[in-house]
Amino acid sequence: MERYFDVLRLAHDAVGRVLRDLAEARGDGLCAVDATVGNGHDTLFLAQAVGPRGRVYGFDVQERAIKATQNCCGEAGVGDRVTLLHAGHERMAELLPDDVTAAAVMFNLGYLPGADKSVVTQPATTTVALDAALSLLAPxxxxxxxxxxxxxxxxxxxxxxxxxxxxxxxxLFKAMEYGMANCPEAKRLFLVGRFHG
Ligand SMILES: C[S@@+](CC[C@H](N)C(=O)[O-])C[C@H]1O[C@@H](n2cnc3c(N)ncnc32)[C@H](O)[C@@H]1O
Structure with a gap:
């Protein structure tokens, strides 16, 4: 029962489903982006989902997040399919190779739990990164x-x-918002899909 009320799990369920469907349709390695790698949980999830021929690009402004993610993916044996960029996600358009088309882009906003809470995502840079993510999103x-x-x-x-x-x-795009109707201060999940236009 709990799983249906956990938006973090919902995000993984939805992104995982999309990656499986696209992998079946395309039959080649997929590319995904983790815009905020933090402790590496989402990067690891994406790296496992894109498979050995896939690639995941990850961004974070904190060195400790990059190192934690490197360790997390290395220990799980998927480090070779992950490219980590110690940079703000607002530089996504500039730093990713021109030919990258992403099957999934994940943002987990806010601050890194257990670290400096003043290093936090900001609306102005988040929306720049969202625009970049939209431009590289595959149908x-x-x-x-x-x-x-x-x-x-x-x-x-x-x-x-x-x-x-x-x-x-x-x-062309469909956007959904998920959250606790009787707890408006709880975290919110937004899912944006690109449809075949
Ligand atoms: C909630 S944590 C991410 C959790 C992560 N997805 C995980 O699975 O552990 C948010 C992260 O965003 C990072 N961050 C803050 N501003 C950023 C920016 N402009 N670009 C990329 N990452 C940023 C923080 O350093 C922090 O690690």
Whole structure:
């Protein structure tokens, strides 16, 4: 029962499903991006989902996040399919190779648990990164955005993401928001799909 009310799990379920469907349709290695690698949980999930012929690009502004993710993926034996960039995700368009088309881009906003809470994602740079993610999203691909409201600036960032989603061209893109209806301060998941236009 708990699993249906856990938006982090919902994000993995949805992104994993999309990656499986695209891998079946395309039959070659997929590319995915983790826009905020943190402790590496989402990067590891993506690296396992894209398989041995796939590639995952990961961004984080903190050296300790890059190292933690390197270790996490290395220990799981998938480090060779992960490229980590110690840079802000707002530089995604500049730093990723021109030919990258992403089947999935994951954002887990906010701060790194257990680290400096002042190093936190910001609406202005998050929306630049979201624009870049949208430009490199493959037809049939998905962007997941986990947004938090409890920390200072979190509500504003969540609102910026909601506003960004609301402005997307429909029906080329479809954006959904998931969250606890009776706990508005709980984290929100936004899923954006690119449809075949
Ligand atoms: C909630 S944590 C990510 C958790 C991670 N996905 C995981 O699975 O462990 C948010 C991360 O965003 C990073 N961050 C903050 N500003 C950033 C930016 N402009 N670009 C990329 N990462 C950023 C923080 O350093 C932090 O590690």
């Amino acid at each position: 049939g691909g998905v962007i997941s955005i986990m947004a938090y409201t409890a920390h200072p600036g979190g509500s504003e960032e969540t609102e910026a993401v909601r506003h960004w989603c609301a402005g997307l061209n429909h029906p």
